[in-house]
Amino acid sequence: MVIENNFSLDHVDLAILRLMQENARISNVDLAKALDLVPSAVLERVKKLEKKNVIIGYNAKVNPVAVDLKLLAFISMKSAQSFSCNDTASELAKIPDVQEVHVIAGDDCFLVKVRTTDSASLMALLRDEFSKVPNILSVKTTIVLETVKEQQQLVIPQK
């Protein structure tokens, strides 16, 4: 059964998303001012957006260097189970240092984003964690030399 994907967001909802994407700690009062509404009305909408899973959560963005996570890497890998590769994927997802796991089209099967302290800790991660994940046939690690842009904000449509 396919659930119809109707979130029915009006332009006020979209404006809320736009504002909260940029500053999740904005007060209801300030939101209300920006939207030309009253705080209670805004609160109701925000709660509804949370309930409808339009807003999935609120995250503080932490500087990776400040917590000694200086290395970013993308790892693409092939799996033995080309289609029912969910075991492999969910095992990868369990590793805390793994930020992203994507099933991809093309030669490989997964693309994984990992953050570690340095190349030594990446090596340790590959040796200690990835080696335990079942059905991995090959691994190709790409080291990030510099991150020019990294934002999670989406382009929210006008209407």
Place this chain on the structure above:
Amino acid sequence: MVIENNFSLDHVDLAILRLMQENARISNVDLAKALDLVPSAVLERVKKLEKKNVIIGYNAKVNPVAVDLKLLAFISMKSAQSFSCNDTASELAKIPDVQEVHVIAGDDCFLVKVRTTDSASLMALLRDEFSKVPNILSVKTTIVLETVKEQQQLVIPQK
């Protein structure tokens, strides 16, 4: 684990980061309770973390499907300027649909993360925007079929 950088974060700071990473809209009062501190003390620390650029920002995480961004793709590309490739990178970064731009080691030069409505809009993006970016020699687009994990939270060390 001792962090050897000049951010000098103690275990209380790290606990704040851990809590705010998971819920950026947590109140100072609740933070204080969790940390066994008084709200004013916590507020001071949070402000200091913001000022020191340890906390870079607070973002609401929006469900991409709810705003009709159903396609995720990674694009790796080669550049004509192999080292002074900053022009190319910053031009790519200007494109709103581009969430990430990384300079990478290896055969290619950049890895770019893009979110669009569908394959047609990705095609339009490549045709209308990427084509204008200077010094791109080749482009390899990888479509994401399914995202198993996608979190920006970092693994905050204990101390």
Place this chain on the structure above:
DNA sequence: CTATATAATAGAATAAAATTCATTTTTATT
């Protein structure tokens, strides 16, 4: 078009939280 149901907003009252600041305590340095 109008009656009616439904949803959203306004506005006021109250509870809760944020913020400020003077004082005290803790921590680090000499």
Place this chain on the structure above:
DNA sequence: AATAAAAATGAATTTTATTCTATTATATAG
């Protein structure tokens, strides 16, 4: 141990969140 610097406390004040009811707007069916 003396001193300086940093951090925490606690009370007072300002601001915001939250709740609730009345009102307004929107959609739907007859």
